[in-house]
Amino acid sequence: MLAAADREADGAHPLEHRADEHPGRHINTDPTKGTLTIGGPIVDGPLTGDTFTVVPVVVHPNPDCATKGLTDLTFTAAQVAFN
Numbered sequence: 001m002l003a004a005a006d007r008e009a010d011g012a013h014p015l016e017h018r019a020d021e022h023p024g025r026h027i028n029t030d031p032t033k034g035t036l037t038i039g040g041p042i043v044d045g046p047l048t049g050d051t052f053t054v055v056p057v058v059v060h061p062n063p064d065c066a067t068k069g070l071t072d073l074t075f076t077a078a079q080v081a082f083n
Contacts, residue, residue: 024051029073036073047082055079 025040039053056075062068 029070042082051083053081053083055081 026037027039028034028037036056036059037053039051042048042050042052055078056073057077057079058075060074060076061070062072065071
């Protein structure tokens with residue numbers, strides 16, 4: 001759960017993605033809203049026009065997440081899919 005104190009003036013959490021600012025990109029750091037994912041379009045190289053999605057397998061939130069909200073999310077293993 002995201003702590004109210006961590007939210008920006010507009011009510012958004014700094015780690016929440018704003019789709020209107022980055023069309024085609026997606027970030028979900030809230031497990032209550034589905035699988036944790038990071039993804040977007042590939043804009044250069046041989047896969048130009050494809051999209052990618054990264055799904056963390058072993059996830060490590062900040063140690064004080066339960067009391068201060070999610071401020072850091074690292075992972076040591078992930079699955080990457082290209083479409």
